[in-house]
Amino acid sequence: MVRILVISDLHDNSLMFQKLLKATDFDLLVLPGDICEFRCSHFVKLLKGIRNPIIIVPGNHDCVPCFRKIVDSLEKIYLLINDVTVLNMNGEKIVVAGLGGVYSPKRSDMHRFSVSEVLRLANKICRKEERVDILVTHECAKHCADIIPYTREGRGGKEILYLLHIVSSPKIHICGHMHVPWIERKGDMICFNPGMGFLGFAGIIDTMSLECRIITVSPDMDVKSEWRIIYGYNYVRNVKRSYYRIFKQLADEIDRNDKASV
């Protein structure tokens, strides 16, 4: 039996991460995205202190280069951006497939995946002989624990992920992104969203009985002000990005004019 602790959408809240790690025993830690973007050094220290294997699937707010550095320095961390891995734990073989980022039909970068990435992972799964036990994505599949916050069960998942369901027929699909803790069954598969780790939500999965539970720890901190800081970081980053885009466009235009005049 393997006990899996799932913590998603921590959004740089390292204090809560520490609390959640202490809250329960686990054999495997799964982080389905949006873990750290601005305060990665705290997380690196914490991840280095964990003795159990860790699976990281980056989200749309993650510093992927930071994760790459961590993976290079530690053996037991598996970064699944678009990959399948096999773990041997407690005499049990667990096949895990992971796809990072959120779906974008037009773009594909470290925070987004397009159709071709889904296709690539589907083919990797096809080539493997073993059945996938756990599918981990940051984005949710449609009607698969994809409740949009503050709505009456509005759904925000993506249909394209059905392809991975069909190809891999996983026992459990772990996702994040939506911030709403939710467990639901879809045929033989359990869709599991542990909710927002930032607020103290996490999930526990028992691989033998396939029992999934949501656990919570009390924040004991000023969550609102903490969120305002993260929101502020995000705001500054977005402003920087839009300025960068404007300046790049201007520079390209000047380049074009120069070439034309030559």
Add this chain to the structure above:
Amino acid sequence: MIKRVFKLKNIFRGLSHQIDLKKLQIEDGVKILVDEETNALKLTYKRDREEEYIILVPGDPSFVVMKISKKSLGAIFNAFRELVKARILEEALEEEVTCIVEVYLLLDKITKEQLKMTIREIIEKEVVKVIEAVRDEDFLIEFLPHLKTIVPRVAARKILKKINLSEKVRRCFSYDELEKIFVEELVIADAESFTWRFIKKFIKFMPSKA
């Protein structure tokens, strides 16, 4: 055996109504199933305890998932044609899937040996001339490692040119699309390391790592 997922050009929107299987003439062992959750259409054929299938995944884009060998091909495609006759599936969709299977069965036939032979031919006829013509060792040290990725790709293109593809396949895929499939499918890590080993035979000095 083909085990692949392919993006379709035609869009499969799922089935709008239930299929009356009794009206369809389907061979024994073939099953037509519709997944309730995803609305995917699965055509399966069980042979010697092993299941082979073609799954059409609806959506925009749509996909086809294949686990199929030559032995079950006939039975599954007969069922496919029956669905087209009954106007449950579009003819264009059937044609596209048939073409994909044809291309992949051809690719299955191309052995590693054939690829290696073509690589050997390219190196002996073309690459050696280049190596002999260049006198700057530093240039060669930087340039040669790139050839290990280039030569297998050229070999894949040469193989594609030699193959006789049916009119149907040529109608369905442009040359560029076919070339992309061949390069992606045939250029494997093995071919690259073989190329590198073979190139090294023709030069006296060589960097230790490619």
